[in-house]
Amino acid sequence: MKRIVHYLNQFYGQIGGEEFADQEPILREGIVGPGTGLQAVLGEKAEIVATIICGDNYFADHQEDALETILTMTEGLAPDMFIAGPGFNAGRYGLACATICAEVKKRLSIPVLTALYPENPGAEMFCSKIYIVETSISAAGMRQALPVMGTLAEKLLEGGEIGFPEEEGYIAQGFRVNVHTKKNGAERAVDMMIKKLRGEPYVTELPMPVFDRVKPAPAVKDMAHARIALITSGGIVPQGNPDHIPSANAGIYGIYDIENLDRLTSEGFMTVHGGYDPVYATEDPNRVLPLDVCREIERDGGIGELYGRYYSTVGNTTAVSSAKRFAEEIAQDMIRNEVQAAILTSN
Amino acid sequence: MKLTLNKFHVQDIQFAEASSFCSGVLYINKAELAEYLMEDTNICSVDFDIARPGESVRIVPIKDVVQPRFKQSGSGQVFPGFVGDVETVGNGETNVLEDCAVATSGKIVAFQEGIIDMSGPGAEFNSFSKMNILVPLIYPVEGLDKHTHEATVRIAGLKTAAYMAKTTLGLEPDEKEVFEHESILEMGQKYPHLPKVVYVDMVQCQGLMHDTYVYGLNVKGILSTMIGPLEVLDGAIISGNCAAPGHKNATIHHENNPIILDLLRRHGKELCFVGVLLSNESAMLKEKKRAAYYTSSLSQLLGVDGVIVSEEGGGNPETDLMFNCRLHENKGIKTVLVTDEYCGRDGASQGLADVTPEADAVVTNGNGNQFVVLPKMERVIGDIETVRIITGGNVDSIGEDGTVSVEIAAIMGSCCEMGYEHMTTRLR
Numbered sequence: 001m002k003r004i005v006h007y008l009n010q011f012y013g014q015i016g017g018e019e020f021a022d023q024e025p026i027l028r029e030g031i032v033g034p035g036t037g038l039q040a041v042l043g044e045k046a047e048i049v050a051t052i053i054c055g056d057n058y059f060a061d062h063q064e065d066a067l068e069t070i071l072t073m074t075e076g077l078a079p080d081m082f083i084a085g086p087g088f089n090a091g092r093y094g095l096a097c098a099t100i101c102a103e104v105k106k107r108l109s110i111p112v113l114t115a116l117y118p119e120n121p122g123a124e125m126f127c128s129k130i131y132i133v134e135t136s137i138s139a140a141g142m143r144q145a146l147p148v149m150g151t152l153a154e155k156l157l158e159g160g161e162i163g164f165p166e167e168e169g170y171i172a173q174g175f176r177v178n179v180h181t182k183k184n185g186a187e188r189a190v191d192m193m194i195k196k197l198r199g200e201p202y203v204t205e206l207p208m209p210v211f212d213r214v215k216p217a218p219a220v221k222d223m224a225h226a227r228i229a230l231i232t233s234g235g236i237v238p239q240g241n242p243d244h245i246p247s248a249n250a251g252i253y254g255i256y257d258i259e260n261l262d263r264l265t266s267e268g269f270m271t272v273h274g275g276y277d278p279v280y281a282t283e284d285p286n287r288v289l290p291l292d293v294c295r296e297i298e299r300d301g302g303i304g305e306l307y308g309r310y311y312s313t314v315g316n317t318t319a320v321s322s323a324k325r326f327a328e329e330i331a332q333d334m335i336r337n338e339v340q341a342a343i344l345t346s347n
Numbered sequence: 348m349k350l351t352l353n354k355f356h357v358q359d360i361q362f363a364e365a366s367s368f369c370s371g372v373l374y375i376n377k378a379e380l381a382e383y384l385m386e387d388t389n390i391c392s393v394d395f396d397i398a399r400p401g402e403s404v405r406i407v408p409i410k411d412v413v414q415p416r417f418k419q420s421g422s423g424q425v426f427p428g429f430v431g432d433v434e435t436v437g438n439g440e441t442n443v444l445e446d447c448a449v450a451t452s453g454k455i456v457a458f459q460e461g462i463i464d465m466s467g468p469g470a471e472f473n474s475f476s477k478m479n480i481l482v483p484l485i486y487p488v489e490g491l492d493k494h495t496h497e498a499t500v501r502i503a504g505l506k507t508a509a510y511m512a513k514t515t516l517g518l519e520p521d522e523k524e525v526f527e528h529e530s531i532l533e534m535g536q537k538y539p540h541l542p543k544v545v546y547v548d549m550v551q552c553q554g555l556m557h558d559t560y561v562y563g564l565n566v567k568g569i570l571s572t573m574i575g576p577l578e579v580l581d582g583a584i585i586s587g588n589c590a591a592p593g594h595k596n597a598t599i600h601h602e603n604n605p606i607i608l609d610l611l612r613r614h615g616k617e618l619c620f621v622g623v624l625l626s627n628e629s630a631m632l633k634e635k636k637r638a639a640y641y642t643s644s645l646s647q648l649l650g651v652d653g654v655i656v657s658e659e660g661g662g663n664p665e666t667d668l669m670f671n672c673r674l675h676e677n678k679g680i681k682t683v684l685v686t687d688e689y690c691g692r693d694g695a696s697q698g699l700a701d702v703t704p705e706a707d708a709v710v711t712n713g714n715g716n717q718f719v720v721l722p723k724m725e726r727v728i729g730d731i732e733t734v735r736i737i738t739g740g741n742v743d744s745i746g747e748d749g750t751v752s753v754e755i756a757a758i759m760g761s762c763c764e765m766g767y768e769h770m771t772t773r774l775r
Contacts, residue, residue, distance in 0.1 A: 185766020
């Protein structure tokens with residue numbers, strides 16, 4: 001039979017209320033508290049062999065030590081799976097459940113599971129890393145949560161395919177995956193139109209993503225003494241594309257030398273961007289990365305100097321996560337090189 | 348207005364002494380077709396190849412896909428402005444070769460041509476893999492500039508499609524589908540209690556080989572306009588678009604615009620389909636705004652209750668999509684959007700370049716960033732090396748064992764934003 005280790009706080013672990021919140025991790029053999037209900041759901045398929053109990057405050061105040069102790073205890077029991085909670089909307093407890101599960105998964109490479117209310121900070125911080133069954137706000141939802149946890153735990157133990165959140169009852173991990181549908185997209189759109197017109201409920205297939213908003217930096221006061229860098233998402237690279245920047249969804253950017261160049265030539269540079277007509281950029285790469293006019297402005301004293309290297313990537317179906325990483329790294333590199341401002345060109 | 352589509356199901360294409368259609372087999376006389384295409388003096392030589400469903404064949408690079416059609420009766424001729432004169436189409440009878448397509452091949456922009464796999468996992472991502480495909484391989488005269496090259500290949504594809512369907516003239520079709528569409532005044536009287544819906548077809552015309560043609564006219568810079576849905580089915584809208592293959596609206600998508608087809612099929616029953624508005628996706632912000640304002644005004648003039656808006660391409664066109672949504676919703680017109688998304692290989696990123704809170708009814712046709720490994724095929728039509736530079740591919744896309752690793756944006760029509768395919772995304 002598969003072995004499960006269960007984690008509870010001092011309250012559900014039947015040690016006591018808030019006055020026992022400083023309890024250090026302790027190990028109890030077998031089932032404690034909600035473990036009884038969980039074991040009933042699991043039946044013959046798996047056994048809760050031990051329960052680890054830790055006070056909410058102790059975990060919050062001594063997270064590193066607590067994690068170390070709990071991990072050591074768990075490892076010693078050689079379980080096939082680790083389950084924590086349910087923690088409902090309890091802040092400290094929920095965060096502990098999720099933090100410990102994520103750590104167990106990372107270090108012991110066994111399946112883990114907890115159950116929380118979606119707005120619990122533990123759920124918000126860890127739902128992309130571990131499976132978290134969605135619960136109601138309070139322990140009144142215990143009876144509903146345990147069977148869902150049991151079914152998902154069995155699947156995780158068997159290594160079977162895990163379905164979608166609404167089928168399995170876990171909080172969405174935030175990954176959008178392609179699935180084939182019975183009706184084509186057009187029929188689905190007309191269905192949705194009719195429902196919307198009739199005032200009937202419908203589900204949008206793409207809830208609007210929330211964008212990060214970046215507050216622009218204050219204007220440069222003294223451009224005549226500023227060092228300015230050039231950045232482009234228009235895919236201008238040295239001939240031959242030395243860094244192999246892809247023509248779409250680029251996961252990398254390049255930094256290239258323009259120190260001794262007055263303008264870009266088509267012999268020296270090219271575009272690898274896959275989203276626009278490359279004819280005119282191939283003819284004259286300055287049309288996308290305006291080195292020629294920047295040099296003129298530099299000579300005329302409009303800017304202090306042009307930074308001797310430029311940054312380039314391809315902004316074509318490129319994931320925002322990649323773009324964000326490029327921006328952070330490029331900004332750091334510019335700070336290191338005392339660049340005061342940058343001109344970004346697209347295509 | 349009434350248009351009958353005479354549908355002929357093509358089970359095979361074969362080269363033969365004479366071009367004809369017999370018992371589901373389309374026979375093509377290569378020399379005759381080549382001669383017809385080479386009337387265009389920009390073509391140096393042309394060859395043809397055939398790809399059939401289930402074969403171990405990969406076609407790459409593909410610029411456009413066209414469904415063969417030819418008018419049996421009625422005014423004008425298919426692909427008006429290119430094959431036919433600019434006379435109005437969309438009435439009478441049109442012969443259609445079903446399960447059949449022309450895929451024009453040839454390196455033009457190189458980045459923006461796509462893949463069709465006739466079998467294996469890549470075949471799951473579009474309907475073209477289930478069709479019998481004739482591939483004209485068009486070699487231009489030396490020194491032909493890219494823009495003329497694009498036009499040459501585009502027109503050759505349309506001529507090939509018309510030539511193929513012409514073989515069915517006078518023959519008895521396998522099935523007929525009849526579409527009827529009244530004038531707006533008439534339908535208002537006929538269906539006073541049905542909700543009125545207009546379809547906003549956002550066409551991408553930005554110049555620089557991102558262009559769409561209506562009756563032969565590049566509609567870049569037009570004020571939004573109206574077109575009869577039956578005209579679209581006769582090839583009044585043609586793709587000249589070299590955008591990313593996964594979500595460019597190819598000519599076959601226009602001819603079979605699935606939103607138009609579904610609205611026509613439900614017209615008079617669940618809704619009243621008022622017509623099609625063309626709203627141009629420009630590259631400039633002011634023009635995007637003008638198009639959306641003008642389109643929403645037309646919708647208001649028509650007095651519609653609802654509007655379905657489809658997108659072409661991605662990135663800046665999302666601004667057109669969101670403007671159209673916001674302006675229509677602000678006028679009290681209920682809006683449904685049809686798009687696709689690019690949310691990274693893991694699906695965890697924001698998948699659109701622009702958003703608006705009014706967009707609460709959106710159909711997505713998939714994440715174009717999904718990464719797939721396609722097995723080696725026994726035969727490649729075209730040039731496999733282009734996989735390294737097309738959108739969705741990269742320099743390491745071709746494995747030593749001949750496998751091809753790409754994002755599905757490289758597969759023709761995979762995430763078609765008219766909802767031609769059967770795919771969506773789900774959050775997990």
